[in-house]
Amino acid sequence: MIRFSQVSVTYADAAAPALGPVDLTVPEGELCLVVGPSGVGKSTLLGTVSGLVPHFTGGTLRGRVTVDGRDTREHRPRNLADVVGTVGQDPLAHFVTDTVEDELAYGMESLGLPPATMRRRVEETLDLLGLAALRDRPIATLSGGQQQRVAIGSVLTPHPRVLVLDEPTSALDPAAAEEVLAVLTRLVHDLGTTVLMAEHRLERVVQYADRVLLLPGPGAAPVLGDPATVMARSPVHPPVVALGRLAGWNPLPLTVRDARRRAAPLRRRLAARRPIPVAGPGPGAPLLTARRLAVRRERTEVLRGVDLTVRPGETVALMGRNGAGKSTLLRTFVGMHAPAGGEVAVAGPDGAALVPHRARPGALLRGVGLVPQDPRDLLFAETVAAECAAADGDAGASPGTCRALVTRLLPEVPDEAHPRDLSEGQRLVLALAVILTAAPPVLLLDEPTRGLDYAAKARLIGVLRELAAAGHGVVLATHDVELAAELAHRTVVLAEGEVVADGPTAEVLVASPSFAPQVTKVLAPDPWLTVPQVRAALDDVPDAA
Ligand SMILES: Nc1ncnc2c1ncn2[C@@H]1O[C@H](COP(=O)(O)OP(=O)(O)OP(=O)(O)O)[C@@H](O)[C@H]1O
């Protein structure tokens, strides 16, 4: 269905191709998962199928990509729309209408489908993606995950034969991600739709893939194969595969269910042991406080009666369904929303409490920094190098500090690139480095793992642990249960603007089937959360455990 013949892509001014050569065929009616490290060229590969590369991105496409026989270089994306539906990494940039319902109908209107069909499919899709209550809402007022659902819905309604999806679950809560994958699987099985999907959170998707296309590294030849075979050698793999490799299981499990069947010997080896406890926060006055906080957006009360404190050395994960109010809460701590009720305070540089929406920006910035859900909101310079130099200057850090952080998190982010032209993971790393360079006492990170491969995530965890050990407070709004499991001392769950759980991460995650990490599901009821915990216990001398 999709044929790549000697395809390579070189962006303008780049020393080496961003992709290729790629020479392979994706058969009709399969779900093909594209995996590989951050910045390796996954989005570029997807773009050659949807026609975005090179028509919208520039650069040179060599070779030929055909979709259902049509050459994507000769057809602009608009002229492929009857065959290919695309969801990019940045849905907001691609919305064409203002409201949810109009956006769901737009693709069908441009194909001239009969009104009755359009009506029926809009209603189906609203239900399928949990959007019915939002149908009349302006898209600009939706949360990140709600927007991602609309973007997915809008490509499903025209029933294209090929779907090209770039990290489609990155902003979705775990339950929504499962629902979207169930819908996609149904399209593949029942209608013979072909799905080409890039994703980093393999724990969410690998079990649904018919085939995996691995881009192993810059310049390395792509590998296309069945999921188990590719996962056995892939540098990126989900926790359940990492656990299988650690325990020496053969064949490797791809699902929690398969892993549980093989887990008995590992359980015995771990029997007398317990996870090595991580040092929790020390004493100290809270760095950040919310009391009975209420925040309104237009007529809706988006946060209600929220109580939260964060102490020096503490890392808190903020979780909860799409639209629960996580981003709103983080933005309130940096003064972007004024409370409609209750109190909010941040410890200022001299220890005095600052009220964020009334504080002088300069003073507030020295107390608290936010990496927003869209890292673009933080990046203003023309090049990576200039952005890093500005961050060093603003923070009074020695020259090179920010750049060194970028490189520590992700090697090979090009100095001269415009932040707009970076891959998703590269751009996020740059925004993280800007805020980490300032290193204010409180760090707020809104979904800080989009676009990041597992190795980059592990390095970010290392940096954040160091900051917590040095007395910083960290709050992460995230749907990444594996990140929360590794990093957070405490997890707070929001539902419809209210705190519904607040406790040690191990307890909160294990209590909920949709939040439990893979290792927990495999080894339950034993108290393990992550692969590094299991590895440390196995490495440990027996009587030390
Ligand atoms: N429009 C562009 N102009 C110049 N360079 C680009 C452009 N888009 C991407 N690149 C570069 O091409 C390389 C591949 O980027 P791409 O977005 O395809 O990676 P990716 O594997 O999807 O990454 P991620 O996992 O972070 O989303 C990166 O080094 C990136 O900086």
Ligand SMILES: Nc1ncnc2c1ncn2[C@@H]1O[C@H](COP(=O)(O)OP(=O)(O)OP(=O)(O)O)[C@@H](O)[C@H]1O
């Ligand atoms: N102008 C507005 N009018 C009405 N509701 C709004 C407005 N702006 C935001 N909202 C709603 O506020 C709620 C909270 O949004 P927020 O972005 O804080 O959620 P979130 O928990 O971060 O979600 P996600 O996980 O999807 O990023 C959402 O239901 C959103 O639709």
